[in-house]
Amino acid sequence: DIQMTQSPSSLSASVGDRVTITCQASQDISNYLNWYQQKPGKAPKLLIYDASNLETGVPSRFSGSGSGTDFTFTISSLQPEDIATYYCQQYDNLMYTFGQGTKLEIK
C-alpha cells in the first residue's frame, strides 16, 4: 500500500495569510495526487486534481504543486470561508489513499 503523510495535522492562521500544507507519498506516484476540502457536516469537495490542476469553479487562491513523492497545497490569501479540513489523496492503478487531514482554523 502507498502511505500518505500529511502535515501539519492542524494549523491556525489569520485572514490574508499564505497557508501551506504538505503531503508525502511512501513511493513515487508521479502527479497522481488530489486535494479536497471538507467543511463540518458536508461531503468533501475536490479542489485540485493531478497535483496542480484547479477544479472548475474553485477560486484561484487555491493551488497545488509537486510530483514524485512530495506535494504542496497552498492558499495564497486565507479567507474566512476557507475554514475546513483539507485532505490529500493519491491514486495508483485504481487504488486510493487519503492523507490524515489538516484542520485549518482562523487565528
Place this chain on the structure above:
Amino acid sequence: EVQLVQSGAEVKKPGESLKISCKGSGYSFTSYWIGWVRQMPGKGLEWMGIIYPGDSDTRYSPSFQGQVTISADKSISTAYLQWSSLKASDTAMYYCARQPTGGFDYWGQGTLVTVSS
C-alpha cells in the same frame, strides 16, 4: 446536473445485515467509476473501494476487502455498499463519489450508519 443521491440514515444492531445505495443522475452512469469512502466519527476519510458500473469491475482497499461488498445495478443507475454482519465499529458516515479520472468530482450527501445494541 450531475447528482449522486444516497439512501437515508440507518440504525442497526450488531450482527445485522445492511445495504445502502447511491443513485446517479445527470450523466452516463455506466461510464464513470463510483467509489465509497468511510468517515468514522471525528476522524478522517478512508477509501473503501470502487466499482465500474459498465462491467461491474470492482477493486477494494486491503483494509476493507472481505468486510464489505460493493455492487451496482446499471439498469437503475445505482451503486451499493453492503455488510453481511455489522459491528459497532462500522458506525460511520459513508459517502459515494464519482471518479472520472483522478479525483472524485461529485459526491453523495452521505449515509450515516449507526450500529448499536
